[in-house]
Amino acid sequence: MTKTLDLGCGPNPNNPFKADEIFGVDIREDIGNNIAAADLAIEPIPYADGMFEFVTAFQFIEHVPRVIYAPRHRNPFVQLMNEIYRVLKMDGIFLSVTPAYPHNAAFQDPTHVNIITEETFPCYFDDTNRWAKIYGFNGHFRMLRQEWMGANLVTQMQKRLPA
Template sequence: MQSYYATRKLRLDLGCGGSRSQGFVGVDCYPAPGVDIVADLTRTFPFSDSSVDQIKAYNIIEHLPDRIHTMNEIWRVCKPGAIVDILVPSTDGRGAFQDPTHISFWNINSFLYYCIEFPPYLSLCHQYGFQGTFQATRLEQVLSPGEIIYVIAQLVVVKQGQGINAALPLTCNDAFIQDLYQQYAQLSATQHQQRPMIPLHPLLPCLEDYWKNPLNLGARETLKKRVSELLSYF
């Protein structure tokens, strides 16, 4: 199976059931039309280290008992820069609890523990046994037509020295960016006991505009203004 996908992009649809997404390899614990690989995802995922380009995990991680194991395995099998797209019912609504097969429970704050933008939480999670790092490009709650609150977590896999902006064409060697992020990260670290972590992902569009043309004073001022707004809010 690994050799078959070695020459092409490997995109996994975890817990796909009979609804595998087009262009993805369907993975589920039970055989069904569209399931290409039957696997017990409570154990080691049947993929080599750093072999997967993208993971879609919709309505599956709440069925897996060990949250740290789940995130470790997702991180392990993914290549650096791989995209992880998660949809999970939130404990902020009834959807997390209504299904008797839901055995782990998540909300938007659960993902802070796995992401580089939130250093105190990530440090704690490493102490708990998490071995990886993600960058959050989207963390938000949405309400389904059935009035179930879901968390959308779109993450980028960070490995082997990649920096905070692994998902961007940005190396973070830019002194202006480094200075802004240091302000941002230091305030997050000092306030984490009293207030929520300050996320980096709202800055990503501004960072992208700035990086396209660092000499553009308008883009620079927009980025500085956005940082100031977020810092004053928190």
């Protein structure tokens, strides 16, 4: 029985991998139906370690700040990537669809505080470069694919063990 988790899902979680069970996380508290309430910029994903075969983030990553300083310095985007790694099963898949640079859609919404580029995931969160390690990233993702879909960058990565 496969499980998927959709981050920032609103009332209707996405299920592009056709998992048997669908879960979600959203900042809203009034949704229900396997959708947990959490502010993922400051809170962990409220599910157990290794619970999901799939984690998706459609139009969500760009809303998670890269750095916050209240009450102390934190790297919420890096911490979110650690959380995604934590809740995925080994060989589980993470799929992100997000407006990205150089397209206007990356900047025009005033709540877009995390500008993604083609280099963000393969340089900082893959299992080769792992540049985000200096910011506290402890996961290992293998890049499966990355492509443009209009103004959106579609990135698919797989949870791996350290080499």
